[in-house]
Amino acid sequence: MNIQxxxxxxxxxxxxxxxxxxxxxxxxxLTNDVxxxxxxxxxxAVGASPAMVVDPTEAAQFATIADALLVNVGTLxxxxxxxxxxxxxxxxxxxxxxxxxxxxxxxxxxRTEFCLELIKLRPAAIRGNASExxxxxxxxxxxxxxxSGDNALSALPAARLLAKQTGAIVxxxxxxxxxxxxxxCLAVSGGDALMTRVVGTGCALSAVVAAFVALPxxxxxxxxxxxxxxxxxxxxACQQTRGPGSFIPAFLDNLYLLDxxxxx
Amino acid sequence: MNIQxxxxxxxxxxxxxxxxxxxxxxxxxLTNDVxxxxxxxxxxAVGASPAMVVDPTEAAQFATIADALLVNVGTLxxxxxxxxxxxxxxxxxxxxxxxxxxxxxxxxxxRTEFCLELIKLRPAAIRGNASExxxxxxxxxxxxxxxSGDNALSALPAARLLAKQTGAIVxxxxxxxxxxxxxxCLAVSGGDALMTRVVGTGCALSAVVAAFVALPxxxxxxxxxxxxxxxxxxxxACQQTRGPGSFIPAFLDNLYLLDxxxxx
Amino acid sequence: MNIQxxxxxxxxxxxxxxxxxxxxxxxxxLTNDVxxxxxxxxxxAVGASPAMVVDPTEAAQFATIADALLVNVGTLxxxxxxxxxxxxxxxxxxxxxxxxxxxxxxxxxxRTEFCLELIKLRPAAIRGNASExxxxxxxxxxxxxxxSGDNALSALPAARLLAKQTGAIVxxxxxxxxxxxxxxCLAVSGGDALMTRVVGTGCALSAVVAAFVALPxxxxxxxxxxxxxxxxxxxxACQQTRGPGSFIPAFLDNLYLLDxxxxx
Numbered sequence: 001m002n003i004q005x006x007x008x009x010x011x012x013x014x015x016x017x018x019x020x021x022x023x024x025x026x027x028x029x030l031t032n033d034v035x036x037x038x039x040x041x042x043x044x045a046v047g048a049s050p051a052m053v054v055d056p057t058e059a060a061q062f063a064t065i066a067d068a069l070l071v072n073v074g075t076l077x078x079x080x081x082x083x084x085x086x087x088x089x090x091x092x093x094x095x096x097x098x099x100x101x102x103x104x105x106x107x108x109x110x111r112t113e114f115c116l117e118l119i120k121l122r123p124a125a126i127r128g129n130a131s132e133x134x135x136x137x138x139x140x141x142x143x144x145x146x147x148s149g150d151n152a153l154s155a156l157p158a159a160r161l162l163a164k165q166t167g168a169i170v171x172x173x174x175x176x177x178x179x180x181x182x183x184x185c186l187a188v189s190g191g192d193a194l195m196t197r198v199v200g201t202g203c204a205l206s207a208v209v210a211a212f213v214a215l216p217x218x219x220x221x222x223x224x225x226x227x228x229x230x231x232x233x234x235x236x237a238c239q240q241t242r243g244p245g246s247f248i249p250a251f252l253d254n255l256y257l258l259d260x261x262x263x264x
Numbered sequence: 265m266n267i268q269x270x271x272x273x274x275x276x277x278x279x280x281x282x283x284x285x286x287x288x289x290x291x292x293x294l295t296n297d298v299x300x301x302x303x304x305x306x307x308x309a310v311g312a313s314p315a316m317v318v319d320p321t322e323a324a325q326f327a328t329i330a331d332a333l334l335v336n337v338g339t340l341x342x343x344x345x346x347x348x349x350x351x352x353x354x355x356x357x358x359x360x361x362x363x364x365x366x367x368x369x370x371x372x373x374x375r376t377e378f379c380l381e382l383i384k385l386r387p388a389a390i391r392g393n394a395s396e397x398x399x400x401x402x403x404x405x406x407x408x409x410x411x412s413g414d415n416a417l418s419a420l421p422a423a424r425l426l427a428k429q430t431g432a433i434v435x436x437x438x439x440x441x442x443x444x445x446x447x448x449c450l451a452v453s454g455g456d457a458l459m460t461r462v463v464g465t466g467c468a469l470s471a472v473v474a475a476f477v478a479l480p481x482x483x484x485x486x487x488x489x490x491x492x493x494x495x496x497x498x499x500x501a502c503q504q505t506r507g508p509g510s511f512i513p514a515f516l517d518n519l520y521l522l523d524x525x526x527x528x
Numbered sequence: 529m530n531i532q533x534x535x536x537x538x539x540x541x542x543x544x545x546x547x548x549x550x551x552x553x554x555x556x557x558l559t560n561d562v563x564x565x566x567x568x569x570x571x572x573a574v575g576a577s578p579a580m581v582v583d584p585t586e587a588a589q590f591a592t593i594a595d596a597l598l599v600n601v602g603t604l605x606x607x608x609x610x611x612x613x614x615x616x617x618x619x620x621x622x623x624x625x626x627x628x629x630x631x632x633x634x635x636x637x638x639r640t641e642f643c644l645e646l647i648k649l650r651p652a653a654i655r656g657n658a659s660e661x662x663x664x665x666x667x668x669x670x671x672x673x674x675x676s677g678d679n680a681l682s683a684l685p686a687a688r689l690l691a692k693q694t695g696a697i698v699x700x701x702x703x704x705x706x707x708x709x710x711x712x713c714l715a716v717s718g719g720d721a722l723m724t725r726v727v728g729t730g731c732a733l734s735a736v737v738a739a740f741v742a743l744p745x746x747x748x749x750x751x752x753x754x755x756x757x758x759x760x761x762x763x764x765a766c767q768q769t770r771g772p773g774s775f776i777p778a779f780l781d782n783l784y785l786l787d788x789x790x791x792x
Contacts, residue, residue, distance in 0.1 A: 052603050
């Protein structure tokens with residue numbers, strides 16, 4: 001029988017964020033074309049160092065220098081797949097953690113087959129919405145692109161299965177985020193529906209997960225801390241703004257200014 | 265003899281926008297590298313769902329799932345051209361409308377030949393500035409990149425000719441936008457010169473046109489509604505800001521908050 | 529013996545900016561995937577005209593039409609390298625100046641070899657941080673991606689050497705920017721540490737350098753003017769904002785509104 005989800009502690013998140021700011025992990029991002037700038041700005045605001053190095057041979061070189069690798073298949077092409085393979089293999093050889101964001105997996109053949117190949121290569125974490133986690137676990141697929149038609153809680157059994165299959169921490173995100181290693185599960189609240197009206201909030205969260213899995217400490221809690229940092233900054237930004245346009249600068253400012261008090 | 269342009273009705277625009285928000289059309293964007301994030305944020309703010317799927321085989325799969333397809337040749341390469349061809353053919357087979365933004369057509373060989381190939385494939389709409397519409401119709405070309413040296417009204421005969429040649433609704437945009445199906449022509453006012461100091465406002469308009477051509481009703485009026493929604497939000501944003509930087513968040517907020525009163 | 533750096537005159541910067549706004553140079557940008565939109569918006573805000581044309585044959589055509597070319601190797605791939613080679617050769621044949629931003633050169637093989645090839649092709653200017661200029665001159669390399677671990681002043685001997693080797697104006701940027709043609713050297717102050725928490729400020733500066741090298745007058749002073757315009761707008765924006773998110777729109781607004789008084 002599975003253990004019930006436990007509310008995640010804001011104190012842990014605050015300590016992990018302090019740790020991240022002290023060490024500024026270098027995150028190698030192989031992400032989609034749409035969110036590159038926003039992803040880099042989110043990582044910079046939170047205190048990490050982003051770098052996008054995309055040529056296959058350079059990606060393999062850089063994966064050994066970086067502290068963590070993000071793989072996002074949102075605008076996958078065959079050349080990108082080559083760079084991702086090379087970077088993941090190099091990261092694994094160098095003992096560097098890597099994170100998978102399986103954008104819109106399920107309905108489209110190339111990315112679905114590629115993600116099924118990638119999850120055999122020991123990702124440290126996988127972050128997706130409910131329909132993506134359902135599709136990747138083999139339990140279901142809704143497949144209307146990046147918008148999840150499913151509820152995060154409904155995908156928790158799939159997240160647990162996927163964690164057991166792959167050895168990864170799996171985060172299924174939505175109104176509440178659930179982070180699991182198979183048995184243990186943390187529930188992270190916060191955020192706001194307005195965040196779904198801004199492109200790249202989910203993709204940027206996966207990049208922040210990559211930054212946090214580079215930290216020492218309990219990896220399950222570190223992934224939950226990434227989710228909490230983003231949901232907390234998002235919630236604050238929504239209180240300060242009137243639409244998705246002003247949300248973006250406010251969100252980055254809040255990530256930059258986020259302190260222990262806000263997180264706890 | 266051609267019918268004189270008629271001022272477009274704000275009431276129709278308001279109803280079309282409500283219709284769009286109720287149905288949230290899924291817009292498949294094959295657009296240029298520079299404006300991907302802004303285009304996605306504009307579509308989300310207005311109430312549509314963007315998705316960028318760029319591998320040729322996936323693009324063909326996705327074109328049949330999406331409600332409309334946007335093709336923009338701003339940073340065309342040979343691999344992108346393959347993806348565009350595959351997506352357009354799949355959209356046509358599935359009966360889904362597609363929109364062409366012929367960025368900087370006229371002066372550069374690859375995109376000019378490709379756009380002349382594309383307009384034979386029955387686009388539902390074509391959106392460009394005066395020099396692009398002149399070049400595409402065969403009537404002229406100024407060719408200093410994306411900035412139009414010509415006036416929209418001066419390109420109206422070219423727009424009418426292009427509409428008759430292709431069967432598409434043609435929107436030639438500038439200080440005033442003119443939308444024509446060959447005979448009938450609607451004039452859409454609004455906007456502000458500051459919008460030309462922000463990259464991607466024209467490209468994003470073409471994506472919004474794709475969202476509106478997915479709606480039922482008169483296609484000529486739907487394309488005009490897309491132009492009016494953008495010019496209205498742009499005008500409001502310019503009144504609220506002091507430069508092109510603060511224009512961007514204000515524009516997205518206004519798109520998100522736009523109501524019947526503002527449009528009428 | 530080298531001449532000591534001289535403080536750059538704000539009056540020259542103001543005149544050069546006015547000249548740029550009057551002529552609106554068309555800048556052909558072959559830059560990295562992460563900063564395309566920000567780069568275009570910076571060029572538009574400052575008064576130049578950006579255009580991204582990336583296919584090798586079109587890039588060669590467009591390099592002869594544009595007033596200057598920017599080459600940035602941040603997300604270099606082999607196809608991008610082909611387009612860059614074609615554009616640089618065409619620009620040289622047409623007598624158009626081009627600028628190199630050697631992002632993260634030193635640690636990664638493909639871009640390092642490619643940049644060493646490029647600097648033989650007579651760039652008008654090279655803009656990099658200390659570690660990039662050290663690496664490119666052959667004097668050193670730190671190589672932790674885009675963040676420079678070195679101080680701009682410490683790289684001034686390398687900048688002078690590189691200027692003499694290549695014939696380019698070399699700008700090594702940091703807390704203070706140093707711009708040299710080998711002997712003469714101008715020091716440009718201003719800016720703020722917050723600018724390093726926003727992706728693309730350095731890359732956009734290189735694009736603005738390309739716009740300024742298209743102007744008549746002393747090229748050394750024109751490159752320094754580009755640095756001063758950016759550091760002045762950045763400083764003003766930092767005074768008006770509370771974090772990196774609100775910095776971005778404020779920075780673009782300040783570039784757009786910058787006047788003689790602020791620069792002097």
